Amino acid sequence: DAKTTQPPSMDCAEGRAANLPCNHSTISGNEYVYWYRQIHSQGPQYIIHGLKNNETNEMASLIITEDRKSSTLILPHATLRDTAVYYCIVRIPQGGSEKLVFGKGTKLTVNP
Amino acid sequence: NAGVMQNPRHLVRRRGQEARLRCSPMKGHSHVYWYRQLPEEGLKFMVYLQKENIIDESGMPKERFSAEFPKEGPSILRIQQVVRGDSAAYFCASSPLAGGSYEQYFGPGTRLTVT
Numbered sequence: 001d002a003k004t005t006q007p008p009s010m011d012c013a014e015g016r017a018a019n020l021p022c023n024h025s026t027i028s029g030n031e032y033v034y035w036y037r038q039i040h041s042q043g044p045q046y047i048i049h050g051l052k053n054n055e056t057n058e059m060a061s062l063i064i065t066e067d068r069k070s071s072t073l074i075l076p077h078a079t080l081r082d083t084a085v086y087y088c089i090v091r092i093p094q095g096g097s098e099k100l101v102f103g104k105g106t107k108l109t110v111n112p
Numbered sequence: 113n114a115g116v117m118q119n120p121r122h123l124v125r126r127r128g129q130e131a132r133l134r135c136s137p138m139k140g141h142s143h144v145y146w147y148r149q150l151p152e153e154g155l156k157f158m159v160y161l162q163k164e165n166i167i168d169e170s171g172m173p174k175e176r177f178s179a180e181f182p183k184e185g186p187s188i189l190r191i192q193q194v195v196r197g198d199s200a201a202y203f204c205a206s207s208p209l210a211g212g213s214y215e216q217y218f219g220p221g222t223r224l225t226v227t
Contacts, residue, residue, distance in 0.1 A: 034215065043116070043203050043218035044155065087154075096209070099145065099157040099168060099217060 004088045009107040012044075012082075019074040020106050022088030025069040032091040033064060036098070039084040047073065047086075074083045078110045114139065116206050116219035124225045125194045133189040133222045137206030144187040145205040145216060146179060155203065161187060194226045 005023040012018040024033065026039075034049040048055055048062045050071070055062045061074040075082055087105040119137040124191040125131050133140075137144050148171075160168040161181035172179065181187040191198055201223050206214035 003157075038155075041221070043205075043220050046215040046217065049215060063158055081192065098143070098216075099171070100147075100155075101157065102147075102155040104154055 006106045018078040020073040034089040037084040131191040135187040135204030138153035141206035147203045149201045
């Protein structure tokens, strides 16, 4: 199973871009990179996912390096409501098992 | 389109009682997942179900815990003879299909407190 490594915490000023890194050096060719976040004990919220190409949606952008060993989640204009724990997850294909394996994530604090 | 619904949102049980947690997936979703989050810890996978089938229960404790997803009605996570260590937040997620890139949508969780 591919493992991910994220910094335990980060700070960002309100209105600035938040760039959250994730290392997944043992990712295999058919595994996707997913990002979820959990705001203060609420249910996790899906943000974005990608396989090879960079992706963008209304919430964030996902930049995946060419060798796919790392990625960066970008929140272009962070707000106070973006304060949360952000999880980088590599999807584990296990022949019918679709579980998500959550690590410790990055606690992002957006400061006014 | 309503999201994933879980009830109750808060549940208090005394040691030795049974806890039943319910999860109604999003409309059109036939895959349900249960996760547990102990205080100050990350989410841990428990079980993955499709209608009337358990696909992966590798994260379920061997005793006292069971899960079902009947043809009609919500998915149920059942904990018999609860102990204090079962106190946690239990999250349910659903997805329309398994495999590929289909994301999981999470409910608000049930906070179980065992006294």
